[in-house]
C-alpha cells in the first residue's frame with residue numbers, strides 16, 4: 041500500500057500529504073482530512089499534531105513506519121481516529137477521549153461560539169453543558185470565560201468520568217460533574233442560575249443509518265432522539281425557562297433540517313432573540329435564544 045519506492049523511506053511531509061489524500065476518500069467520512077492525517081501520523085511518531093511541522097523534512101524510521109501501518113489498519117477497520125489516538129482537538133484545547141464517550145466533532149466550535157456570544161468576557165456566574173458527553177463544549181466556554189463556574193451533566197456515568205478528567209485538565213477547580221437524566225441530574229438550587237446553557241443532545245431521527253465507524257464504536261445512547269429526532273430537545277426546551285437566569289442564553293446543536301422547528305419550540309416557551317448559526321461552510325447547525 042506504500043506509494044513510495046521500495047527502500048526509500050518517505051519524509052514526514054510526504055507521508056502527511058499521502059495520508060490526507062487517503063482520508064479524502066468518501067468512505068472515510070473524514071471531517072478534516074489533513075487534520076485527521078496529522079493526528080494519525082503524529083500518534084505513530086509519538087508526537088502531537090502541533091509538533092509535526094518541526095519534523096516535516098525528516099525521513100521516518102522503520103519502527104515509525106510499521107507503527108503507522110498498524111494504526112492505519114485500525115482506521116480502515118474502520119475505527120474512529122479519536123479513539124485510536126486517545127484525543128481530539130476542539131478549538132484551542134485537546135481533550136482526552138475513549139470509548140466511554142461520544143467523540144466531539146470539529147464543528148462543535150459553532151456551538152461554543154454561539155454560547156459565548158451571550159456572555160461578556162468578564163462575566164461571573166454559572167454555565168451548564170447538558171448532555172455534555174466528555175464535556176468539550178462546556179469546558180471550551182468556561183476556558184474562554186474565567187469567571188464562570190461550570191456544571192457538566194450527562195446520563196452516562198462513564199462519559200461523566202471522562203468529562204471530570206477533562207475539566208481537571210483545562211478548568212481545574214471550576215467544574216462540577218453530574219450523571220442523570222437531563223436537568224434531573226442537577227441540584228435543585230441551580231434553578232434560575234445559568235447565564236449560559238449549551239447542549240448537543242441526541243437529535244438523529246430513529247432509524248437513520250449511520251456509518252459503521254460511528255454506530256459500531258461510539259456509545260449508542262448518543263444518537264437517536266425519537267421519530268423526528270427531537271424527543272430530548274422538546275424535553276430540554278420545556279424546562280429551559282426555569283433553569284436559565286434572566287438574560288441567560290441557550291445554544292443548541294441540531295440537524296440543519298431541524299433548525300426552523302427548534303427555533304419555533306424556543307419561541308413557544310417565551311425565549312427571545314432566536315438565531316441560527318452557520319458553520320464554516322455556511323450550513324446552519326446551531327440555534328440560540330435568550331430568556332427575557
Ligand SMILES: C[S@@+](CC[C@H](N)C(=O)[O-])C[C@H]1O[C@@H](n2cnc3c(N)ncnc32)[C@H](O)[C@@H]1O
Pocket residue numbers: 142143144145148170171172173174175176177193194195196199220221222239240241242243261262263272
Ligand atoms: C451527540 S452526543 C454529544 C455529546 C457532547 N455534547 C458533544 O457534543 O461532544 C449526546 C450525548 O447525550 C447524552 N444523553 C443521551 N440521553 C441523555 C439524557 N436523557 N440525559 C442526559 N444526557 C443524555 C449521551 O450520553 C451523549 O453523551
